[in-house]
Amino acid sequence: MPKDKVQIPRQKMPTRSPEERRHSFEEVALGFDMDLALAEASRCLQCKKPSCIGGCPVQVRIPEFILALREGNMWGAVEALKDKNSLPAICGRVCPQETQCEIECVLGRKGEPVAIGRLERFVADWERARGMRIPELPKPTGKRIAIVGSGPAGLTAAGDLAKMGHAVEIFESLHVPGGVLMYGIPEFRLPKEVVRAEISYLESLGVVIHTNMVVGKLYTLEELLKRFDALFLGTGAGLPMLLNISGENYNGVYSANELLTRTNLMKGYLFPKWDTPVKVGEKVAVVGAGNVAMDSARCSLRLGAKEVHIVYRRSRQEVPARAEEVHHAEEEGIIFDFLTNPVEIYGNQQGWVTGIRCIRMELGEPDASGRRSPIPTEGSEFDMSMDTVVMALGTRPNPLVFTDAARLERSRHGTVVADPDTGRTKMERVWAGGDIVTGAATVISAMGAGRIAATNIDAYLKDRSGPWWPEQA
């Protein structure tokens, strides 16, 4: 290992101060400048057999884009990056790199891995500032593909299929495209301008986006199949899970989806300039510890809460959120109550929540998920007074899209059964990928699934001779 490479420290991401960002929806991480990017890029060992690529769900040619960046060939870096990842400005910001590409980095064995995500964001932001170049498109194939849902899976599939020369139309139920990137992830983590730029890039590839169209209500899948050669379902997991404890319907108890949708999609933080209100009290408890919980807690703070708690039934080791989000949340003063589980929400005569009753937990034997399962400690109940409670307990696929689609096989968790190698569902000419198949997961895994489906759709449209479902072979 060349010694000098190891000696350059991992470059820190410039961020706004915690004091400043507690009250601001401006982006927290400011991004590398060229000097920082070059210093960080110089750390890459350019391994002959790069293990980082294997850690990436879409196999971005990581050493190649870093090398191009290092050599000052920025458009070359863009090309190497975008060849595999059509939404790099988004992934650079929201991917859990520490468990994917960066965990595989050889430098990480003795020190800190290359900051691949930060470099990815740098290259993508550089490109966006200059105007994205539209690739030359092949001759139109005459095939028409409908994509249902415009989140990460749908956008990726749409981009890939458009670049293959197919006519792509996206159906989105909300009034803006982007799915969870718009309604879920807050502005301070993923500026909506970044998402809009990626979407207008897709439109420049000829992708047509229909907003305000709820598939399952306005059109059924069968109806769409009459008009299109292929259908990709990427409607995600939009249905919130509730606590199912007494008091969950008191005023001031939100699903994380509602709090985040009011705040991010409807711009509730700009009320009354924007019309949709969002109401957060002085003391807020967010139940759950995933990325959505961190986003809810940090939004609550920015909406004026004085004290925000993350209430989580397991311990710090099991926290599913991205490390950087937990770090940022702690810096901003979010209080973590580990091994604590709500058993009841209580309220006042007027119907407003006034607090939660919790029970202490201990960790027992590992459960099916491999994590140690939390066990309540008898007699350890205690009360915490709260003005707002947010349930961030995960989500399930929204069944609306399955209206009159009996041929689409689903698991008992409500997810769609699809072949992981092709994205094919049991319903002929219908593919699916992302959270609708896996249940709530990450942006990048949804993108990976969108890419797999796009490749298989293209292959199918060229040659339909094989069996639709592997079992039939």
Added chain:
Amino acid sequence: MYRILAKETLTPVTKLFVIEAPEVAHKVKAGQFVILRVTEEGERIPLTVADYDRQAGTITIVVQEIGKTTKLLGTVNVGDSLASFTGPLGHPTEIENYGTTVLVGGGLGIAPIYPICRSLREAGNHVIGIIGARTKELLFWEEQMRSVTDELIVCTDDGSYVRKALVTVPLKELLESGRKVDRIWGIGPAIMMKFIALTTKPFGAKTIVSLNSIMVDGTGMCGACRVSVGGKTRFACVDGPEFDGHEVDWDLLLTRQRIYLDLEKQALEAFERELVNVKG
């Protein structure tokens, strides 16, 4: 898209809009709702469909001007377009030939009752309508309701027109008269629907209501519209909007409708100041 093709003032606080939305018009059924935004910065508000014309490709909505968004909508003119218009949402009314049906519409509730009456009549039901409003000038669509009902009872709370009574009074009389009533619908303000349900319960007459809870997306995503029906939490947007009125926790609905009262007032006051400035 979503152009206003016609606008009509029904009462001093109620306006009707005919909106160009051919795809929604093609699919919609009585009892379903739409969600619209007036401007890009606007909130998403749910409105139950008052009428539709599949051939013309239009949806009719009737709006009562109470808050900022509905007042702002009131200023939109023929030829203007809405920022967005999404539908049809929710389940349609279950239309069957039940026999004799009674449909009660109070205030703005007269509008959504109308297409349900029409569909029930087309399915062969004997349709009795009961419509009412606080006072004469707030009553609308009497003639239109006559055209889709076999019998129509009209009343006003203050007696300024026809009979002085709340809609629950003729409803109770009808049930007490011993006439066989196979199904009842009641649509109007939550408090009125609560009393309709309380009126019909002793008679064991199945009563369907359309719940107007606060919504954001209207597709089951946010859960703002949570209601308790038969002791279970349901989402009015995707599980409803129609539910068995005898199973609804009315006090919870009324409480949850008040969540944003103070902010709604703030938004309205700011809007009214703005209007004065524009006019002044």
